[in-house]
Amino acid sequence: MVAENLRQVEERICQACARAGRSRSEVTLIAVSKTKPVSMIEELLPLGTRDFGENKVQELCEKYEVLPRDIRWHLIGHLQRNKVKYVVGKACLIHSVDSLRLAQAISQEGEKQGVLVPVLVEVNVAGEESKFGVTWEETENLVEEMARLPHISVRGLMTIAPFVADPEENRSVFGKLKKLYVDIREKNIDNVAMNVLSMGMTNDYEVAIEEGATMVRVGTGIFGERNYAR
Ligand SMILES: *Cc1c(COP(=O)(O)O)cnc(C)c1O
Numbered sequence: 438m439v440a441e442n443l444r445q446v447e448e449r450i451c452q453a454c455a456r457a458g459r460s461r462s463e464v465t466l467i468a469v470s471k472t473k474p475v476s477m478i479e480e481l482l483p484l485g486t487r488d489f490g491e492n493k494v495q496e497l498c499e500k501y502e503v504l505p506r507d508i509r510w511h512l513i514g515h516l517q518r519n520k521v522k523y524v525v526g527k528a529c530l531i532h533s534v535d536s537l538r539l540a541q542a543i544s545q546e547g548e549k550q551g552v553l554v555p556v557l558v559e560v561n562v563a564g565e566e567s568k569f570g571v572t573w574e575e576t577e578n579l580v581e582e583m584a585r586l587p588h589i590s591v592r593g594l595m596t597i598a599p600f601v602a603d604p605e606e607n608r609s610v611f612g613k614l615k616k617l618y619v620d621i622r623e624k625n626i627d628n629v630a631m632n633v634l635s636m637g638m639t640n641d642y643e644v645a646i647e648e649g650a651t652m653v654r655v656g657t658g659i660f661g662e663r664n665y666a667r
Pocket residue numbers: 469471492513514597638639640654655656657658
């Protein structure tokens with residue numbers, strides 16, 4: 438089932454790329470495996486999937502321990518400063534940096550471990566109360582401040598768009614983030630790469646690709662519905 442779901446998602450990604458005149462190679466599919474067992478991840482490994490997303494540090498660490506080391510783990514959920522030490526060195530990319538204090542803690546841990554930590558800044562584009570992320574207005578300033586931290590490498594922006602019935606409703610959200618990303622990239626800030634735009638989930642990843650996403654995070658569409666009542 439998981440393999441067939443992946444095949445369908447892959448096909449839809451290719452079609453969205455074609456509609457947007459983009460190459461499939463510009464978009465990385467992150468299989469969001471949160472709450473799902475290791476056995477389901479293992480089903481995807483022979484098919485070539487290596488990018489997996491988790492939203493909890495503990496779950497990422499548990500899966501990291503038992504699965505092959507060539508998997509690229511993406512931390513996509515909110516990160517507390519006291520958990521930074523567990524995830525630095527394990528996640529290939531932290532998508533959810535939303536404050537300078539968190540960025541400082543990550544840089545300090547990077548220094549301790551002797552690594553440069555790739556991160557994205559999470560932007561709450563739609564200004565939803567319930568969501569983490571910095572505002573559109575705060576983003577550029579935070580990127581500039583983070584650029585001065587020695588053990589962090591700012592790679593781009595991430596957003597979680599609102600939950601909507603029709604994915605078209607999120608097109609303007611994705612378009613806004615793309616514009617911000619290009620604006621910041623054009624500033625050529627030292628130590629800032631700006632080549633990752635992480636946006637789009639099961640409900641809206643095709644629209645996100647049409648609007649310029651370079652990473653889409655798909656959970657339900659690959660692994661099926663999550664059951665939190667365990
Ligand atoms: C759970 C989650 C996803 C995947 O959501 P689906 O709707 O199941 O595709 C993507 N991004 C983040 C940040 C998530 O927490």
